[in-house]
Amino acid sequence: MNIAVNPGRKIIGRLARGEDLLAALEKLALDHGITLGEVSAIGAVSQARVGYYNQAERKYYYIELARPLEILNLIGNISVKDGKPMVHAHVALGDKSGQAFGGHLAPGTLVFACEFTIQEYQSTKALVRQMDDPTGLFLWPPE
Amino acid sequence: MNIAVNPGRKIIGRLARGEDLLAALEKLALDHGITLGEVSAIGAVSQARVGYYNQAERKYYYIELARPLEILNLIGNISVKDGKPMVHAHVALGDKSGQAFGGHLAPGTLVFACEFTIQEYQSTKALVRQMDDPTGLFLWPPE
Amino acid sequence: MNIAVNPGRKIIGRLARGEDLLAALEKLALDHGITLGEVSAIGAVSQARVGYYNQAERKYYYIELARPLEILNLIGNISVKDGKPMVHAHVALGDKSGQAFGGHLAPGTLVFACEFTIQEYQSTKALVRQMDDPTGLFLWPPE
Numbered sequence: 066m067n068i069a070v071n072p073g074r075k076i077i078g079r080l081a082r083g084e085d086l087l088a089a090l091e092k093l094a095l096d097h098g099i100t101l102g103e104v105s106a107i108g109a110v111s112q113a114r115v116g117y118y119n120q121a122e123r124k125y126y127y128i129e130l131a132r133p134l135e136i137l138n139l140i141g142n143i144s145v146k147d148g149k150p151m152v153h154a155h156v157a158l159g160d161k162s163g164q165a166f167g168g169h170l171a172p173g174t175l176v177f178a179c180e181f182t183i184q185e186y187q188s189t190k191a192l193v194r195q196m197d198d199p200t201g202l203f204l205w206p207p208e
Numbered sequence: 209m210n211i212a213v214n215p216g217r218k219i220i221g222r223l224a225r226g227e228d229l230l231a232a233l234e235k236l237a238l239d240h241g242i243t244l245g246e247v248s249a250i251g252a253v254s255q256a257r258v259g260y261y262n263q264a265e266r267k268y269y270y271i272e273l274a275r276p277l278e279i280l281n282l283i284g285n286i287s288v289k290d291g292k293p294m295v296h297a298h299v300a301l302g303d304k305s306g307q308a309f310g311g312h313l314a315p316g317t318l319v320f321a322c323e324f325t326i327q328e329y330q331s332t333k334a335l336v337r338q339m340d341d342p343t344g345l346f347l348w349p350p351e
Numbered sequence: 352m353n354i355a356v357n358p359g360r361k362i363i364g365r366l367a368r369g370e371d372l373l374a375a376l377e378k379l380a381l382d383h384g385i386t387l388g389e390v391s392a393i394g395a396v397s398q399a400r401v402g403y404y405n406q407a408e409r410k411y412y413y414i415e416l417a418r419p420l421e422i423l424n425l426i427g428n429i430s431v432k433d434g435k436p437m438v439h440a441h442v443a444l445g446d447k448s449g450q451a452f453g454g455h456l457a458p459g460t461l462v463f464a465c466e467f468t469i470q471e472y473q474s475t476k477a478l479v480r481q482m483d484d485p486t487g488l489f490l491w492p493p494e
Contacts, residue, residue, distance in 0.1 A: 077472065082485055177406050
């Protein structure tokens, strides 16, 4: 499945220390009424929590990284789930030895410093997440 | 070497489970006639194969990651090689412990779920990959 | 803090072998007079040096990765510090076993091959980095 989109608003800025990274990005989408778009960020977190999807069990497991980490990168998108903007982002993180970790950005990842971009897309068609039976994930429609 | 480009079409969507990630992105470029652009993606793969270029030997080695992994991020570009659109992308991947891996995206990386963006660029000048003697890689022209 | 921006010029290209990656990106921003924007890159380096910020000590530590590595991804931004364009970028790197590393891109990271994009932003308001007391980092203003 793919759709053509046009660029909408572009918003850049910083998040406040202590904010939950995922919740802060979703709040920005909600406050600006952005239901389709792209996000990116770099910065650092005081702790992280990332998901790994067990494809055989069709279940997310969460990994707690209870230490300060650099955000090597965060990329993701904004679309609609349950009638609200949902941010789906993945994150790579680096520790004090330079070792990298990462996964699906989950609640519980706390901002130390973070610079983000949000690119809104305009489209004649909304992208709405719905349960995808083959994977067990909330995905965009297959066609 | 650098050129100024203008934005062309933007396409976003999801890839189908089981597709070869690199081949699927190249097929999208080919189907849409995109010969210059940028790609990004997040998602998960059922297995991955990534290249590492041995700079001294001037030779790619391939690393098989024969297990389900999160796509922490994929970024890359589209330009022309041998008269066809070629996707050059690098990928970072996360395993069930949150450990990160990655390299040059190679054939043999299979989609479990994947959300991508393709941004076409318009330019008065095509970017064509050609053998670059100093590195042994197919790169854009130096000037 | 967040601001709305409009797209300006987009420049893509390759860096020359042996260049310092961060200095080369900053030179591009300076040469093109870009004071606000976004950067991305993939490629390979002959050696890397990345920063990790110790949040408790409020001090950067630098990690030397004295070996050839793939640039899994580099993302970052351009804004103003001390009256000049400053590139703030984070980088993820992969070694010959596919293991990933990364941090805050620091001087001493040398290009083997690198393909970059720079997206200029236009804004009525400049983003200027200044010392942020709560973190000890040079950040954009909180409001």
